[in-house]
Amino acid sequence: MDLVFKALEVLRGRPLCDRCLGRFFARFGYGWSNLDRGSAIKRVIVMYYHWRVRSGDKGALEEFLPLAPNIGVEASGLYRLLTGADLEVKPCSLCGGSLEGFLDNAATSVAGLLRVYGVRRFIVGARVDEGILRVEEDIALKHSLDGWESIKNEVKREVGKRVEALGFTADFTSPEAMVIVEFPSGELEIIVNSLILAGRYWKRGRLVSQAYWPSFGGVKYYSIEEALTPLLRLAEGESVILHAAGREDVDARMLGTGRPALVEVKAPRVRELDLSQVEKAIEEASKGLVAFKFEGYANRGMVKVYKEEAAVKSKVYKALIAVRGGVEAGDLARLEENLKGATIMQRTPLRISRRKKDIMRAKKVYEVKCRALGGPFIECLIKASGGLYVKELISGDNGRTRPSFTETLGKEAACLELDVLLVTPIS
Numbered sequence: 001m002d003l004v005f006k007a008l009e010v011l012r013g014r015p016l017c018d019r020c021l022g023r024f025f026a027r028f029g030y031g032w033s034n035l036d037r038g039s040a041i042k043r044v045i046v047m048y049y050h051w052r053v054r055s056g057d058k059g060a061l062e063e064f065l066p067l068a069p070n071i072g073v074e075a076s077g078l079y080r081l082l083t084g085a086d087l088e089v090k091p092c093s094l095c096g097g098s099l100e101g102f103l104d105n106a107a108t109s110v111a112g113l114l115r116v117y118g119v120r121r122f123i124v125g126a127r128v129d130e131g132i133l134r135v136e137e138d139i140a141l142k143h144s145l146d147g148w149e150s151i152k153n154e155v156k157r158e159v160g161k162r163v164e165a166l167g168f169t170a171d172f173t174s175p176e177a178m179v180i181v182e183f184p185s186g187e188l189e190i191i192v193n194s195l196i197l198a199g200r201y202w203k204r205g206r207l208v209s210q211a212y213w214p215s216f217g218g219v220k221y222y223s224i225e226e227a228l229t230p231l232l233r234l235a236e237g238e239s240v241i242l243h244a245a246g247r248e249d250v251d252a253r254m255l256g257t258g259r260p261a262l263v264e265v266k267a268p269r270v271r272e273l274d275l276s277q278v279e280k281a282i283e284e285a286s287k288g289l290v291a292f293k294f295e296g297y298a299n300r301g302m303v304k305v306y307k308e309e310a311a312v313k314s315k316v317y318k319a320l321i322a323v324r325g326g327v328e329a330g331d332l333a334r335l336e337e338n339l340k341g342a343t344i345m346q347r348t349p350l351r352i353s354r355r356k357k358d359i360m361r362a363k364k365v366y367e368v369k370c371r372a373l374g375g376p377f378i379e380c381l382i383k384a385s386g387g388l389y390v391k392e393l394i395s396g397d398n399g400r401t402r403p404s405f406t407e408t409l410g411k412e413a414a415c416l417e418l419d420v421l422l423v424t425p426i427s
């Protein structure tokens with residue numbers, strides 16, 4: 001019964017509502033709310049005094065009368081029986097008696113906010129006035145209570161339970177949003193997680209960059225991210241970011257099977273989208289230059305995997321190539337034979353050496369297929385590992401890429417047009 005006497009000691013010092021008293025004994029009993037705990041302890045205390053009064057204990061009434069207002073409604077019946085007067089209950093010294101109503105009101109407001117943002121899966125966070133937290137800790141220390149729970153925790157759990165009862169799902173691993181509830185002000189803050197779509201894109205024209213291309217009146221390219229504007233509008237988000245598995249050059253098209261990509265919409269208000277409607281809107285807005293095919297929704301953990309170029313196992317390119325002096329019999333067969341399965345030693349290309357560190361990479365060419373187009377022109381299909389610079393594989397980049405088309409032919413070769421046909425991600 002030490003537990004009851006500890007509670008009695010606490011209540012002598014200050015009035016506490018059922019929930020705030022029960023919270024100091026939160027770890028005892030199972031499957032109850034702190035409201036149940038507080039109420040049960042108070043009833044036992046009232047019974048204890050009634051028992052003493054009936055046994056003729058003279059001091060019992062003297063002790064009970066000043067304690068009763070701190071206990072609250074549980075003491076009012078016995079108080080009237082012993083004094084003939086109505087008990088004037090003191091408000092809870094921690095929450096002012098507002099906590100119970102707060103939990104219900106906060107849950108209703110949170111649910112309303114989740115509806116505005118189209119969120120089904122949520123978590124609740126809590127912020128509580130520093131003064132209340134300090135008093136709570138002082139009480140626990142002063143009375144050496146070790147099974148207590150913080151009001152912050154209780155607000156989180158109880159609001160979460162009530163929001164779930166309103167038809168939402170608490171999700172601790174991948175919530176769509178977190179709502180922070182502030183006690184006692186009742187203010188709410190929502191942190192909406194991004195909406196992430198998995199799919200592929202096609203770039204049917206040249207001079208289209210992947211990321212938005214900022215410009216001060218200089219060269220300005222249309223970008224895949226700009227083409228995603230209709231998605232941003234339909235999802236009512238703040239911004240859109242493309243996380244693609246590698247990238248092609250601005251002047252290369254992305255054809256064939258498309259490039260795998262994740263599309264992230266920040267702070268969306270609409271999460272349930274008609275994906276085929278989104279695809280159509282993108283195609284229309286970009287006048288057919290950019291197309292997307294969405295396979296479904298993805299989570300944040302996948303973004304990192306998609307962003308790394310190393311996540312691309314192989315790519316198939318189609319290149320239009322000019323060979324100085326034209327091609328002769330045997331040239332194309334030599335290219336196909338010598339480069340098949342070749343390991344290509346490649347230093348960072350000159351054209352990007354200003355912004356990338358100069359390092360040596362070893363990449364693989366799996367296969368090359370060529371056909372003559374007449375004159376100096378040939379068209380080649382090249383299957384290579386992710387991250388190989390194909391324009392340099394063709395030109396040789398002044399000997400920085402070896403072997404190369406130029407080196408193999410003994411004649412200067414240059415890439416005029418480049419398309420990506422197939423991107424195979426490592427999965």
Ligand SMILES: [Zn+2]
Binds near residue numbers: 017021094099
């Ligand atoms: Zn309280």
